[in-house]
Amino acid sequence: MAFRGFGGIATSGLIAAAILWSFATTDVEFSRLLSAGPRIADFFGRMFPPDPTVMAEIKKGSAETLRIAILGTLGAVILSVPLGILASETMVSPAVFRPIRTLLAFIRAIPLILVAMLMVGAVGLGPLPGIIAVAFHATGMLAKFYAEAIDGVSRAPIAALESAGAGPLVRLRYAIWPQMAPVVARDTIFRFELNLRESLILGIVGAGGIGFYIQTYVRSFQYDKAASVTIAVVVMVIAIEAINVALRRRFT
Amino acid sequence: MSTAIEIDDLSFAHSGADLPALERVSFRISAGESVALLGPSGAGKTTLLALLDGRLQGWSGRVSVLGAPLDPDRPPPSARRPDTGFVFQEFALVERSSVLRNVLNGRLGRMSPLRALLGSPTKHDLEIARTALADCGIADLAECRVDSLSGGQRQRVAIARCLAQEPRLILADEPVSNLDPARACEILALLTGAARTRGATALFSSHQPDLARRFAQRIIGMRDGRIVFDVPTSELNDDATAELYREVGPIPGIGLRAVS
Numbered sequence: 001m002a003f004r005g006f007g008g009i010a011t012s013g014l015i016a017a018a019i020l021w022s023f024a025t026t027d028v029e030f031s032r033l034l035s036a037g038p039r040i041a042d043f044f045g046r047m048f049p050p051d052p053t054v055m056a057e058i059k060k061g062s063a064e065t066l067r068i069a070i071l072g073t074l075g076a077v078i079l080s081v082p083l084g085i086l087a088s089e090t091m092v093s094p095a096v097f098r099p100i101r102t103l104l105a106f107i108r109a110i111p112l113i114l115v116a117m118l119m120v121g122a123v124g125l126g127p128l129p130g131i132i133a134v135a136f137h138a139t140g141m142l143a144k145f146y147a148e149a150i151d152g153v154s155r156a157p158i159a160a161l162e163s164a165g166a167g168p169l170v171r172l173r174y175a176i177w178p179q180m181a182p183v184v185a186r187d188t189i190f191r192f193e194l195n196l197r198e199s200l201i202l203g204i205v206g207a208g209g210i211g212f213y214i215q216t217y218v219r220s221f222q223y224d225k226a227a228s229v230t231i232a233v234v235v236m237v238i239a240i241e242a243i244n245v246a247l248r249r250r251f252t
Numbered sequence: 253m254s255t256a257i258e259i260d261d262l263s264f265a266h267s268g269a270d271l272p273a274l275e276r277v278s279f280r281i282s283a284g285e286s287v288a289l290l291g292p293s294g295a296g297k298t299t300l301l302a303l304l305d306g307r308l309q310g311w312s313g314r315v316s317v318l319g320a321p322l323d324p325d326r327p328p329p330s331a332r333r334p335d336t337g338f339v340f341q342e343f344a345l346v347e348r349s350s351v352l353r354n355v356l357n358g359r360l361g362r363m364s365p366l367r368a369l370l371g372s373p374t375k376h377d378l379e380i381a382r383t384a385l386a387d388c389g390i391a392d393l394a395e396c397r398v399d400s401l402s403g404g405q406r407q408r409v410a411i412a413r414c415l416a417q418e419p420r421l422i423l424a425d426e427p428v429s430n431l432d433p434a435r436a437c438e439i440l441a442l443l444t445g446a447a448r449t450r451g452a453t454a455l456f457s458s459h460q461p462d463l464a465r466r467f468a469q470r471i472i473g474m475r476d477g478r479i480v481f482d483v484p485t486s487e488l489n490d491d492a493t494a495e496l497y498r499e500v501g502p503i504p505g506i507g508l509r510a511v512s
Contacts (some may be wrong), residue, residue: 156344157357163305164332164417165361170368174357178348 032050050227054213058232061203064238068209069125069196072134076195077188079139084146090176091150091168092157103148112198116207121205127208133201134195138158141194145187146180153179187250193244200233255319256453257304258279262313264380267325273299274311275477281453283320284442288468289457292497296477297457298341301423304455305338318420319461322341332363339443339456340424343410345398351409352394355381358416370431384415387446388456404435408486415446422447428463440467459494 085091086101115137119129150172157175166174203211209232217226257280260338264274268382281287289297302308304317306328315322318335322328337358339346345354361366361378367374373381385391388408392403399411407427414422427443428436441454444467447454458464464471473496475478481492 032266155346156342157346159307160338160344160413161357161360163307163333163336163338164358165330166357166368167330167365168362170365172355173369173371174349174360175346178353181348226487234392252467 005108008114009145011190019025019228020180046221046223049211050231051224053221054225054226054228055208056227057213061213061229062232064127065196065199065203065209065211068130068134068199068202070132071186072199073192073195074137075131075135076138076142076191078197079135080143080146083139083171084141084150088150088164090153090155091172097147102142104140104144107136108144110137110140112137113201113205116202116206120206124206125206130199130202130207130209133207134199137198138191138195141189142191145191149180149187150176152183189244189247193240197237198239200237255280256283256285256317257455258314258316260314262300262303262307262311262315264299264311266299267310271477273477274303274422277477279472279479279482281455282406283406283453284448284451285470286454286457286468287446287470288464289301289455289474290459290461290493290496291457291480294476296476297306297474298425299427299477300474301338301455301457304421305353305423306333312315317363330361334417337414337417337422337452339407339410339414339424339427339462343406343431345406345409345413347397347399349398349403350394351390351396351412352381352396354383354398354409355384355394355412355416358384358413361417380418381412381416384412387415388442390411403430404439407431407435408442410445411446413417415447415450418450420452422452422454422456424454424457426457428458428460438464438468444468458492461488483484 022205083100083104086102087097090099111132116129119133123132124131153176157172157179161171161175199209199211201211203209203213204213204215210229213229214226215235217223217229253487256403259280259441260278262274262277263272265272270273277296277300281450291297303316306317306322309323309325309327312325313324316326317328318332322331338361346357349357356377359373359381359464363373363377382391382394385394389409390408391407393405393409398406401409406447408429411424413429414424422443424443428439440463443456444454446452456468465488468485470482471485472482473492475496481488481494483492
């Protein structure tokens with residue numbers, strides 16, 4: 001009990017020290033916040049009314065973002081099926097799943113925007129680098145989820161099929177897959193939603209999608225057009241989330 | 253008469269366990285016999301059955317199943333596994349699959365790996381699966397999902413899957429422990445009857461002496477990993493049974509208890 005008390009005090013002390021350190025060493029001038037009011041008001045003033053003449057750009061950009069998210073998710077699924085199997089302790093030995101899990105953790109640690117910038121450099125501007133970046137980035141999470149889905153199934157039916165003489169792939173197909181299918185569906189839909197949200201910013205680095213228009217309009221001070229695009233983005237995210245909630249309910 | 257199971261001086265300890273799960277077990281079962289393994293929980297019945305099914309390694313002694321010796325260090329080759337069928341205590345069914353699919357799963361070891369993977373059973377496979385379903389009295393449940401079934405129905409599916417495998421030896425681990433007495437009799441009659449009509453050997457474990465007496469020709473009593481008696485059913489006396497279930501002082505970790 002005394003130990004826990006000490007641990008609690010030490011934790012609180014650490015958190016307080018981290019906050020104080022951040023204030024002391026960052027160039028934060030709160031006085032600037034006071035003068036920001038009128039400027040923010042001006043900014044919002046220029047956003048209203050949103051300019052509806054950019055519907056064509058919104059349609060084009062949204063469609064491209066949606067395509068990047070769909071194809072990126074497809075790519076991630078294709079990569080995650082073998083990697084997920086190789087990262088599961090049910091299917092392979094520790095000598096295989098340990099390095100694969102380390103690789104997946106490494107992939108997850110690389111931010112999407114960095115991958116996208118590298119891909120733009122490698123294959124040029126447009127949606128292609130965005131698709132590759134989303135597929136790569138999402139695989140880090142999706143393959144881990146798939147591996148966990150494989151490892152989360154009941155072991156008894158697997159043992160039963162092994163006892164009946166079924167090989168590892170046949171066991172995966174008939175004992176593991178039927179049990180993990182709803183989890184895979186749920187995880188994939190969840191990752192698709194994340195891919196869509198994250199791919200909205202890809203346009204900023206030239207990797208395609210609606211983000212390109214937001215960046216263009218903000219940089220050229222056309223805030224009314226930027227506002228229209230922003231509204232479209234919010235509507236799209238809310239719509240996809242609503243669809244996913246409905247789908248996820250089916251799979252639980 | 254040929255030999256279905258031959259065990260000589262078999263000992264086994266689960267890794268990390270202080271006491272052996274099986275100690276110097278020896279017996280022989282002829283082809284076509286129906287034998288019950290009787291004993292309290294923790295006697296080593298499940299361990300012995302899993303070992304005979306080729307699922308445990310690291311034992312000592314000599315074990316031979318259906319004329320072929322088991323390797324103490326590695327599982328038997330897949331080609332031999334369908335010959336030994338196993339009915340699991342907790343059914344071990346794929347809950348989200350249909351009854352027919354679960355019964356066809358018993359055929360997977362009999363199909364070529366490619367056919368198994370593609371999920372295209374032959375007419376012959378389907379016929380055997382349907383016959384097994386009919387024999388177990390669940391032909392009308394073929395398309396139901398297992399997670400919609402009762403305990404007794406699940407046990408029938410588990411037995412049908414085992415029969416679809418066309419085993420020459422049927423091992424059943426407490427096949428009726430989850431069922432009420434009337435269901436228990438039905439299921440054991442089904443299991444031993446199906447084994448008899450198919451000419452298969454049956455070895456099932458139970459902790460209920462009256463059921464073992466009724467459905468086995470021979471009873472092997474186990475306690476603390478050892479064989480206590482091995483007699484034809486007609487010679488089993490109440491003293492031997494009582495001895496099997498005699499309460500011992502509480503020993504932590506051994507979980508011996510009287511059975512109601």
